[in-house]
Amino acid sequence: MLSRLQELRKEEETLLRVKAALHDQLTRLKVEELALQSMIRSREENGAVSSSAAAEETHKALGQMDNEAAINQTELHLSLQDHEVEEEEEEEESDS
Numbered sequence: 001m002l003s004r005l006q007e008l009r010k011e012e013e014t015l016l017r018v019k020a021a022l023h024d025q026l027t028r029l030k031v032e033e034l035a036l037q038s039m040i041r042s043r044e045e046n047g048a049v050s051s052s053a054a055a056e057e058t059h060k061a062l063g064q065m066d067n068e069a070a071i072n073q074t075e076l077h078l079s080l081q082d083h084e085v086e087e088e089e090e091e092e093e094s095d096s
Contacts, residue, residue: 039061
């Protein structure tokens, strides 16, 4: 019973870390969305920016965002993977 309680506490801690990571990622995505909306509005207002320069700038901005998203996903994936390894080790110990 005590080991089950400890296991549930570890699971809760992991879920709280995942929740925090997802919240951080959501906040970053909202900021990126606002930045893109701002870029679109400024282009619409100015109208003087050439379409190729605008496309290049947008592509560059999106590329940077993709890199950040990939980094965030990797970090989150590793956090979950570490927890799975811990669970496997605990199961092996309880089987012994």
